[in-house]
Amino acid sequence: MKKVLLVINDQQSPYGDFSNMFTHIIQASNQFELDISEDRNSFTKLDSFDAVALYIAGGTLTLEQEEGIASFVRNGGGLLAVHGSNAGLGQYETYINLIGSEFIQHDPLAPFEVNVVDDVDDILPRLNKSFQVTDECYEMEIRTDASLRYFQYGNWRMERYPLGYTYNYGSGKVYYNALGHDQRTFKHPDFQDQLIKGLRYVTNLKDSSSAVRIGLVGYGPQFGMGKHHSDRIAQTHGFELTAICDRDENRLQAAKTEQGDHIAVFTDVKEMAESGLIDMGIVIVPHAYHAPVAKVLLEAGLHTITEKPFVVHVSEADELITIAKEKQVMLSTYHNRHWDPDILTARDALESGLIGDVFSIECNMVGYGAPGQQWRAHKEISGGMLYDMGAHQFEKILQL
Structure with missing residues (x-):
C-alpha cells in the first residue's frame, strides 16, 4: 500500500x-x-x-x-x-x-x-x-x-x-x-x-493495461437495454464489449449489425461464461430469470451485474451473494435512474439544509393506458409493479 x-x-x-x-x-x-x-x-x-x-x-x-x-x-x-x-x-x-x-x-x-x-x-x-x-x-x-x-x-x-x-x-x-x-x-x-x-x-498507481472484457446476456428489442449497455460500455475507459448471448438468432444478428462483426455471439449462457472471452457479465433478461443466469456467471468466476431489480426472491439474493463471496467476485445491480437530475436536486436540497428533516416521501412513475402484453405486465415474469417500476422508487428513497 x-x-x-x-x-x-x-x-x-x-x-x-x-x-x-x-x-x-x-x-x-x-x-x-x-x-x-x-x-x-x-x-x-x-x-x-x-x-x-x-x-x-x-x-x-x-x-x-x-x-x-x-x-x-x-x-x-x-x-x-x-x-x-x-x-x-x-x-x-x-x-x-x-x-x-x-x-x-x-x-x-x-x-x-x-x-x-x-x-x-x-x-x-x-x-x-x-x-x-x-x-x-x-x-x-x-x-x-x-x-x-x-x-x-x-x-x-x-x-x-x-x-x-x-x-x-x-x-x-x-x-x-x-x-x-x-x-x-x-x-x-x-x-x-x-x-x-x-x-x-x-502515486503512479495505474489501471490494468488490459480492458475489462464484458459479455451481455440478453439483447432483446423491447426497451433497448442491450444497446443501452453497449453504448455505455463503449463510452467507459477500460471497458470492452466482447460477447453477446441471446436465444434468438435474429437478435444476435441485430447485435452484430449494431456492435460489429468482431463481437462473439452465443445462444447458451454457460458456453459464453466458459469461453474465456469475458471477465464480467451483465444480465439483461426478464426479471424472473435474473437469478439463474447470474448464478451461471458467478459459478464460472465472473464479475456479474444484473439489471434492476436484483432478483425477485430473497432466497435467490442470498444464494447469489453467497456464491459471489465464495468466488471472490463483484456482484452488483444496475440502477439507470441513480443519477437523474430530480433525485440529485432533492439530495442537494436535503444535504444543504434547504428543507428540514424528512418524515415522508412520495414518488411515482405514472402513465395511462390499458395493460399491455409485454412481459413486464405479467407478474410471474416481472415480479409485479413493485419489482419493476417500483424498484426505481425504492432506490430513490434509499438515496435520500
Missing part, C-alpha cells in the same frame, strides 16, 4: 471535516495508508511517504519546510493539493511554484456546474463529465512555467474558470483541485472520486 501524509491547519471546521472525509474514503479505497499532521515541520520528514495531501491555507512556512516538500516531489514524491492550499501563501516562491497557482478571488458561495474535459482518462479515468456543486468558483493566477494539464472547469456567470490540473514537477507529480470549501462538497461523490483518482495518479 502507498503511504500518504495529510497536512491540515487544525481540527476546526473545515479542516477537521475534510480530514474526517479524507480518512473515510482512504479507508474505503483499501489502497493507501494515511497519517495526519497539523505540523508543517512534517514537510522536512517525508522519507517514509509516497505522497503528501494538503488541505491548508495561509499561515507561515520556513525555508526548510518549503524546500522539504519541494525536494520530496522533485525527487519522485506525489502531491495532492486541495482548495485553499494555494491561498495566503503566495509570498513563498518555492512553495507556490510547486502548487502551480495562487488563489486571487472567488465568486459567491453558490451552486455551479463543473465540467470535466474529455481527454483525461489516461491519467484520471472514468471521472463524471458534469456535475453540480455548491462551492466557491476560484479565480487563480498561474505561478509556474510548467505546462499544466487542466482536467476540469467551472462555469459561473458566462465565464469558464479552470478548477483542476496536473503536471510534472521534477520526477514527481502534482494534482491540484480548487473545489472543497465545506461539507457540501466534501460529501459529493464526484469530488471524493476525484481525490482518490488524484492520489492514484500522483
Whole structure:
C-alpha cells in the first residue's frame, strides 16, 4: 500500500471535516495508508511517504519546510493539493511554484456546474463529465512555467474558470483541485472520486493495461437495454464489449449489425461464461430469470451485474451473494435512474439544509393506458409493479 501524509491547519471546521472525509474514503479505497499532521515541520520528514495531501491555507512556512516538500516531489514524491492550499501563501516562491497557482478571488458561495474535459482518462479515468456543486468558483493566477494539464472547469456567470490540473514537477507529480470549501462538497461523490483518482495518479498507481472484457446476456428489442449497455460500455475507459448471448438468432444478428462483426455471439449462457472471452457479465433478461443466469456467471468466476431489480426472491439474493463471496467476485445491480437530475436536486436540497428533516416521501412513475402484453405486465415474469417500476422508487428513497 502507498503511504500518504495529510497536512491540515487544525481540527476546526473545515479542516477537521475534510480530514474526517479524507480518512473515510482512504479507508474505503483499501489502497493507501494515511497519517495526519497539523505540523508543517512534517514537510522536512517525508522519507517514509509516497505522497503528501494538503488541505491548508495561509499561515507561515520556513525555508526548510518549503524546500522539504519541494525536494520530496522533485525527487519522485506525489502531491495532492486541495482548495485553499494555494491561498495566503503566495509570498513563498518555492512553495507556490510547486502548487502551480495562487488563489486571487472567488465568486459567491453558490451552486455551479463543473465540467470535466474529455481527454483525461489516461491519467484520471472514468471521472463524471458534469456535475453540480455548491462551492466557491476560484479565480487563480498561474505561478509556474510548467505546462499544466487542466482536467476540469467551472462555469459561473458566462465565464469558464479552470478548477483542476496536473503536471510534472521534477520526477514527481502534482494534482491540484480548487473545489472543497465545506461539507457540501466534501460529501459529493464526484469530488471524493476525484481525490482518490488524484492520489492514484500522483502515486503512479495505474489501471490494468488490459480492458475489462464484458459479455451481455440478453439483447432483446423491447426497451433497448442491450444497446443501452453497449453504448455505455463503449463510452467507459477500460471497458470492452466482447460477447453477446441471446436465444434468438435474429437478435444476435441485430447485435452484430449494431456492435460489429468482431463481437462473439452465443445462444447458451454457460458456453459464453466458459469461453474465456469475458471477465464480467451483465444480465439483461426478464426479471424472473435474473437469478439463474447470474448464478451461471458467478459459478464460472465472473464479475456479474444484473439489471434492476436484483432478483425477485430473497432466497435467490442470498444464494447469489453467497456464491459471489465464495468466488471472490463483484456482484452488483444496475440502477439507470441513480443519477437523474430530480433525485440529485432533492439530495442537494436535503444535504444543504434547504428543507428540514424528512418524515415522508412520495414518488411515482405514472402513465395511462390499458395493460399491455409485454412481459413486464405479467407478474410471474416481472415480479409485479413493485419489482419493476417500483424498484426505481425504492432506490430513490434509499438515496435520500
